[in-house]
Structures are given as structure tokens and as C-alpha cells.
Amino acid sequence: MAGMRVASHKGLMALVVAVLVMCGGGLFVTPAAAETLVPAVYVFGDSTVDVGNNKYLPGNVLYPLPLPYGIDLPQDLRPTGRASNGYNVADAFCTVPVPVALEKTFPFGGVNYGSGDSGILDKTGLNKSMPLAQQVGFFAATKSKMIEHAGDQGSVDEIERRVSESLFLISSGGNDMFEFLNSPVLLFYIQLATNYRKHLNTLYDHGARRFGIVDVPPIGCVPALRNFSATGACMEFANNLTRNFNNGWLSVVMKNFAADPERPGITYSVGSSYNMITNFTADPEAAGFSEVASACCGDGRLGVNPRCHPGSAVCNNRTDHLYWDLAHSTDAAAHKGAALIFDAPVDQGFAAPINFRQLVSDGFSSI
Numbered sequence: 001m002a003g004m005r006v007a008s009h010k011g012l013m014a015l016v017v018a019v020l021v022m023c024g025g026g027l028f029v030t031p032a033a034a035e036t037l038v039p040a041v042y043v044f045g046d047s048t049v050d051v052g053n054n055k056y057l058p059g060n061v062l063y064p065l066p067l068p069y070g071i072d073l074p075q076d077l078r079p080t081g082r083a084s085n086g087y088n089v090a091d092a093f094c095t096v097p098v099p100v101a102l103e104k105t106f107p108f109g110g111v112n113y114g115s116g117d118s119g120i121l122d123k124t125g126l127n128k129s130m131p132l133a134q135q136v137g138f139f140a141a142t143k144s145k146m147i148e149h150a151g152d153q154g155s156v157d158e159i160e161r162r163v164s165e166s167l168f169l170i171s172s173g174g175n176d177m178f179e180f181l182n183s184p185v186l187l188f189y190i191q192l193a194t195n196y197r198k199h200l201n202t203l204y205d206h207g208a209r210r211f212g213i214v215d216v217p218p219i220g221c222v223p224a225l226r227n228f229s230a231t232g233a234c235m236e237f238a239n240n241l242t243r244n245f246n247n248g249w250l251s252v253v254m255k256n257f258a259a260d261p262e263r264p265g266i267t268y269s270v271g272s273s274y275n276m277i278t279n280f281t282a283d284p285e286a287a288g289f290s291e292v293a294s295a296c297c298g299d300g301r302l303g304v305n306p307r308c309h310p311g312s313a314v315c316n317n318r319t320d321h322l323y324w325d326l327a328h329s330t331d332a333a334a335h336k337g338a339a340l341i342f343d344a345p346v347d348q349g350f351a352a353p354i355n356f357r358q359l360v361s362d363g364f365s366s367i
């Protein structure tokens with residue numbers, strides 16, 4: 001990974017606009033059936049939602065993540081750059097995102113800006129990913145394009161209304177935790193919270209109103225960190241760091257944001273990937289998993305040594321594994337988790353203060 005460079009914002013812009021990936025033409029998918037619930041979905045975050053953007057970063061030798069990544073996708077789609085055996089959490093919420101040339105359709109179905117290795121902080125994944133700030137900047141450019149094309153696709157007012165009714169899905173923070181496990185904690189949390197709020201404000205100022213936030217999973221339970229324990233147990237220090245961020249900081253950031261008198265009209269839900277993974281890990285069988293500690297793809301103890309690469313051992317049954325590789329969930333886990341965040345009653349703890357179905361239940365006025 002050493003030596004990778006991310007092009008200047010402007011240089012990369014041209015590139016990304018050419019290849020960005022649609023999120024479902026505005027389809028928002030419930031676990032059982034596809035329903036069009038919002039005009040568009042705009043996706044931001046890390047490898048939990050990257051559907052192939054990183055493979056277009058100049059000098060990025062890791063992406064596209066080679067087979068066995070994507071092993072369960074149709075031949076013509078793989079490898080996609082997703083850190084999964086199949087689809088990921090963004091896919092689980094939005095149907096069939098495939099790479100498209102955006103000139104024709106990009107402003108109106110939604111766009112996925114997610115970038116593996118990125119974080120809430122600019123310094124996370126430096127030079128090998130597009131940080132959240134840059135992703136938000138790309139949305140601003142997308143929005144400007146939409147306004148430029150007003151007329152073809154509706155008036156400026158109609159575009160503004162569509163954006164305000166669209167879902168802004170953000171899944172970030174895990175890499176910040178990984179990279180800065182040893183940072184002075186209070187300062188680190190303050191930086192994360194300040195940056196998160198800044199990005200939310202920017203999205204709001206560009207018209208976003210409906211926010212689906214995915215919190216940070218218990219990163220201490222990924223195979224790579226379990227590997228530090230003689231028994232393969234979760235690393236409690238890392239989980240605690242994450243839990244404190246989710247419960248003490250992220251939820252406050254969202255409450256304050258939604259209560260900002262200068263920014264009326266916000267609705268949001270925080271989906272808890274933390275509680276979801278904890279639930280799967282606490283009673284794997286009930287959740288339909290038989291293995292929640294080892295990576296499906298990879299060699300050695302817990303499948304982390306060496307990590308998943310071409311020629312690695314791959315488990316036979318991917319649907320009974322929680323983790324695909326040393327740090328990422330399987331397609332099965334992403335879909336089960338998305339279903340809980342979307343539909344589980346709020347008192348089960350998988351989303352707050354409302355679940356994602358309630359978040360999009362107002363629907364939208366017209367297409």
C-alpha cells in the first residue's frame with residue numbers, strides 16, 4: 001500500500017465523475033422486496049459501503065480486490081472492489097449498484113462515494129482513500145451538476161425537493177478507530193465529533209435533510225484484532241473505544257445536529273452495526289451463523305495470516321460465516337444486519353431514535 005497517492009481534488013474529480021457507481025436508481029430495498037421509497041440514495045463512508053470507487057484511485061495497487069473477493073457475485077460483475085464475498089451494506093440497502101458512466105444519469109438516481117480505508121478524519125487512510133471530506137465535496141459537485149442541468153430533469157425547486165427527500169447514508173469511523181487505537185482518547189473523540197458535524201452541516205447546506213447513519217461496529221471482534229488474544233477473544237479495549245464513540249459522541253452529534261435551530265427539517269436514524277454484530281456474536285446459532293470469529297477467506301489461525309488473497313483458503317459455506325476476511329463482514333452478515341437496521345422495532349436496539357423504514361416512511365412527492 002505504500003507510495004499510493006490520491007490525486008488532487010480536481011484531478012480525481014474528473015476521474016470519479018466518470019466512474020462513480022449508482023446506488024440503485026433510487027431504489028431503496030427492504031429485505032424482502034424492492035420498493036422505491038426515496039428519489040435517490042447518496043452513500044458516504046468506508047469499505048463497508050465502497051462498491052468499487054477505490055479501484056479508480058491513481059496508483060492503487062490493492063484494488064480491485066482480486067478474487068476470491070467477489071467469489072459469490074455473477075461472473076460478469078467480479079471482482080468489483082467490494083471488500084466482501086458478495087455485496088456489502090450499501091448494496092443491502094440499495095438495489096443492484098453497478099458501475100455506470102455517469103454523464104447520462106448521474107444526478108438523479110443517487111451516487112455512491114464510499115472509499116475503503118477512509119475515515120471521518122482526513123488523516124485516516126491518508127493517500128490511499130478518499131476521506132469523508134472529499135466525498136462530501138464530490139456530492140457538492142454532483143449537486144452543482146444537477147442544478148446546471150435543471151430544465152432537462154425538472155426545475156431547480158424540483159431538484160432541491162428531490163435532494164431533500166433523498167436518503168444520505170453514511171457509514172464511517174471504523175478505520176479511524178483502527179488507525180488511532182493509541183491516540184489520546186479525549187482529543188481523538190473531539191476531532192471525530194467535530195469533523196462528523198462539519199460534514200453533516202455541509203451536506204445540509206447542499207440540501208440534504210434525511211440521514212441514515214451507520215455507527216461503528218465492535219472492531220475489537222474482527223479476526224485481525226481477535227488475533228491478539230491467546231483465546232481469540234474480542235479486544236475489549238477496542239470495543240470500548242468504539243462503544244464510547246457511538247454512545248457518547250455520535251449519538252450526541254446527531255441529536256445536536258437535528259436540534260440546530262438554524263438547520264430545520266432534519267430527520268435521521270442511527271443504525272447500530274455495533275449492536276447488530278454484538279447480537280450475532282452473542283448467539284451465533286440464533287442469528288444463523290456457525291462461525292463468528294474466523295475469517296472465511298485467509299490462512300492460518302483465524303484466517304488472518306496471511307490475510308485473504310488470491311490462492312487463500314476459502315470456507316465452503318459463506319452464509320454461515322460472520323466475517324469474510326480479517327476485517328470485513330460477509331454478504332450474508334451485511335444483508336442480515338441491514339434487515340435489522342431497516343425493520344427491527346426500535347426497542348430491540350438496532351436503530352435509534354427511529355428505524356430506517358420509519359426514516360423513509362414519508363416517501364417522496366414525485367419522481
Ligand SMILES: *[C@@H]1O[C@H](CO)[C@@H](O)[C@H](O)[C@H]1NC(C)=O
Pocket residue numbers: 003005126127
Ligand atoms: C501523503 O502524500 C503527501 C503528498 O504527496 C506526502 O507528503 C506524505 O508523506 C504522504 N503521507 C503518507 C502517510 O503516505
Ligand SMILES: *[C@@H]1O[C@H](CO)[C@@H](O)[C@H](O)[C@H]1NC(C)=O
Pocket residue numbers: 224227228304305
Ligand atoms: C496474528 O498473531 C500471530 C501470533 O501472535 C502473529 O505472528 C501474526 O503476525 C498476527 N497476524 C496479524 C495479521 O496480526
Ligand SMILES: *[C@@H]1O[C@H](CO)[C@@H](O)[C@H](O)[C@H]1NC(C)=O
Pocket residue numbers: 185236237240241244
Ligand atoms: C472504557 O472507556 C471508559 C471511558 O474512556 C474508561 O473509563 C474505561 O476504563 C474503559 N474500560 C475498559 C475496559 O477499557
Ligand SMILES: *[C@@H]1O[C@H](CO)[C@@H](O)[C@H](O)[C@H]1NC(C)=O
Pocket residue numbers: 279280282283286340344348
Ligand atoms: C438478537 O436480536 C434478536 C432480535 O432480532 C433478539 O430476539 C435476540 O434475543 C438477540 N440476541 C441476543 C443474544 O441478544
Ligand SMILES: *[C@@H]1O[C@H](CO)[C@@H](O)[C@H](O)[C@H]1NC(C)=O
Pocket residue numbers: 288289290317318319320
Ligand atoms: C450454510 O449455512 C447456512 C446457515 O447455517 C445453512 O442454512 C445452509 O444450509 C448451509 N449450506 C450448506 C450447503 O451447507
